[in-house]
Amino acid sequence: MRIGTNHGSLSDRIMSYYGDSPRGMVESAFEFARICRKLDYHNFVFSMKASNPVVMVQAYRLLVAEMYVHGWDYPLHLGVTEAGEGEDGRMKSAIGIGTLLRDGLGDTIRVSLTEPPEEEIDPCRRMADLGMKAAELQQGVAPFEEKHRHYFDFQRRSGQLPTQKEGEEVDFRGVLHRDGSVLMSVSLDQLKAPELLYKSLAAKLVVGMPFKDLATVDSIILRELPPVDDADARLALKRLIDISMGVITPLSEQLTKPLPNAMALVNLKELSTGAYKLLPEGTRLVVSVRGDEPYEELEILKDIDATMLLHNIPFDEEKIGRVHAARRLFEYLSENSLDFPVIHHIQFPNGTHRDDLVINAGTNAGALLVDGLGDGILLEAPDQDFDFLRNTSFNLLQGCRMRNTKTEYVSCPSCGRTLFDLQEISAQIREKTSHLPGVSIAIMGCIVNGPGEMADADFGYVGGAPGKIDLYVGKTVVKRGIAMEHATDALIQLIKDHGRWVDPPAEE
Numbered sequence: 391m392r393i394g395t396n397h398g399s400l401s402d403r404i405m406s407y408y409g410d411s412p413r414g415m416v417e418s419a420f421e422f423a424r425i426c427r428k429l430d431y432h433n434f435v436f437s438m439k440a441s442n443p444v445v446m447v448q449a450y451r452l453l454v455a456e457m458y459v460h461g462w463d464y465p466l467h468l469g470v471t472e473a474g475e476g477e478d479g480r481m482k483s484a485i486g487i488g489t490l491l492r493d494g495l496g497d498t499i500r501v502s503l504t505e506p507p508e509e510e511i512d513p514c515r516r517m518a519d520l521g522m523k524a525a526e527l528q529q530g531v532a533p534f535e536e537k538h539r540h541y542f543d544f545q546r547r548s549g550q551l552p553t554q555k556e557g558e559e560v561d562f563r564g565v566l567h568r569d570g571s572v573l574m575s576v577s578l579d580q581l582k583a584p585e586l587l588y589k590s591l592a593a594k595l596v597v598g599m600p601f602k603d604l605a606t607v608d609s610i611i612l613r614e615l616p617p618v619d620d621a622d623a624r625l626a627l628k629r630l631i632d633i634s635m636g637v638i639t640p641l642s643e644q645l646t647k648p649l650p651n652a653m654a655l656v657n658l659k660e661l662s663t664g665a666y667k668l669l670p671e672g673t674r675l676v677v678s679v680r681g682d683e684p685y686e687e688l689e690i691l692k693d694i695d696a697t698m699l700l701h702n703i704p705f706d707e708e709k710i711g712r713v714h715a716a717r718r719l720f721e722y723l724s725e726n727s728l729d730f731p732v733i734h735h736i737q738f739p740n741g742t743h744r745d746d747l748v749i750n751a752g753t754n755a756g757a758l759l760v761d762g763l764g765d766g767i768l769l770e771a772p773d774q775d776f777d778f779l780r781n782t783s784f785n786l787l788q789g790c791r792m793r794n795t796k797t798e799y800v801s802c803p804s805c806g807r808t809l810f811d812l813q814e815i816s817a818q819i820r821e822k823t824s825h826l827p828g829v830s831i832a833i834m835g836c837i838v839n840g841p842g843e844m845a846d847a848d849f850g851y852v853g854g855a856p857g858k859i860d861l862y863v864g865k866t867v868v869k870r871g872i873a874m875e876h877a878t879d880a881l882i883q884l885i886k887d888h889g890r891w892v893d894p895p896a897e898e
Contacts, residue, residue, distance in 0.1 A: 395419045397440035412449035439471040441800045442846050443486035465497035472802045475504040481785045484752025491521030492757045504801040529711035531682045538724040546762035549731025560651045564634025570792035571608040571766030572783040584626035605795035609636030615647040661690045681719035702735040712754045720763045731765035738771040759790035798830040808835030809853030825894045
């Protein structure tokens with residue numbers, strides 16, 4: 391038997407004591423577990439159902455902590471409920487399920503996608519394989535004590551964002567975003583077509599000039615600088631620097647082909663040898679760290695002024711746990727009152743499958759971001775599409791409840807109770823509403839679980855009867871029995887009536 395608590399369906403009594411919270415979910419599950427135990431029935435598993443990965447992770451952790459206190463040891467069934475479709479659904483599931491698997495929690499898993507049921511199996515296997523591999527290899531780092539991480543409630547460790555320094559010619563305050571930053575790796579080839587590059591960075595173009603928008607990449611990393619005499623490429627970079635986009639380049643490149651106002655990427659060795667002192671005074675530094683270095687090597691961080699740290703463990707070092715190394719780094723920073731922003735940097739090898747990339751990023755970076763550890767993401771994969779990497783990065787931040795750049799959808803998988811074609815209707819609604827960042831829309835096939843499983847949504851589109859749709863605001867039904875052919879327009883009107891609608895941006 392499964393004892394499953396639904397984030398949106400807690401009883402009034404539980405709600406009055408604990409509110410709509412992970413603690414309330416655990417208490418609700420324990421009520422039923424106590425009944426089972428009283429009757430000497432132990433053949434059950436626990437499940438904490440939430441469409442918000444952060445709530446889901448906290449609920450399972452609290453549940454396990456309570457079980458330890460009681461001396462219980464029942465299996466856990468993991469899943470982010472109503473995760474949605476495509477990369478969004480896979481990313482949300484990876485953040486929730488992957489985080490717990492990384493900590494050795496979970497016995498069975500289910501990836502809930504608004505896709506044909508058989509499509510759920512592949513991402514499920516990939517996620518399970520990742521968890522099994524971590525256990526098999528005993529991934530980790532040398533033991534250390536954690537005193538500062540918040541396991542059961544979300545408290546973000548916000549790194550000190552860049553401030554403007556006297557004498558600086560350009561504005562560095564925009565190289566990181568307060569709600570979470572996206573960094574991208576750019577090649578010399580991309581600089582040959584500046585307008586295409588600006589568009590792929592999601593910058594707004596006005597008469598060919600770039601401007602930052604809601605979901606524009608914050609900083610770029612350039613492994614190789616264009617030659618000093620390549621005026622066009624350098625002008626393209628200058629235009630990015632002028633709109634407060636950071637340009638990061640290795641120390642050796644900045645020393646041999648200096649680019650005005652670029653930030654130099656250095657490692658701890660280059661810091662300890664003093665090589666960075668050859669740079670012009672005032673050059674901003676970005677420091678690459680692993681997190682598992684001896685503490686004596688990390689000591690040098692106390693003596694420098696870094697704009698940000700990039701946390702990176704090479705992908706082929708399978709024995710080192712990326713999550714554990716990062717937690718060790720954050721513990722060191724907290725212990726020494728160092729508030730550098732930290733960007734999670736993952737370099738994928740050629741040939742990485744798209745789903746593996748999404749699941750790996752969600753598991754390894756998401757496991758840290760849901761604990762409030764980290765200020766952004768940099769994903770590199772040489773053979774992957776640039777737009778795909780950018781979208782995956784923004785999806786990751788939104789899934790971790792950090793930076794909101796598009797409409798959030800909660801949609802259920804199809805089942806026997808579904809009263810309409812979920813995939814078709816979901817695609818139809820997304821097409822008309824995907825430009826509303828900060829708005830959350832639930833698309834539910836029936837009223838059995840629908841209203842309860844869309845606790846986080848602002849608006850709900852729920853199958854009420856065959857061919858009829860009910861519309862919700864929060865958990866309250868406001869319109870019933872709308873004919874399906876008019877329901878999408880009625881949903882848009884409802885969003886407008888509540889002042890949450892903006893017209894989609896005009897195509898350039």
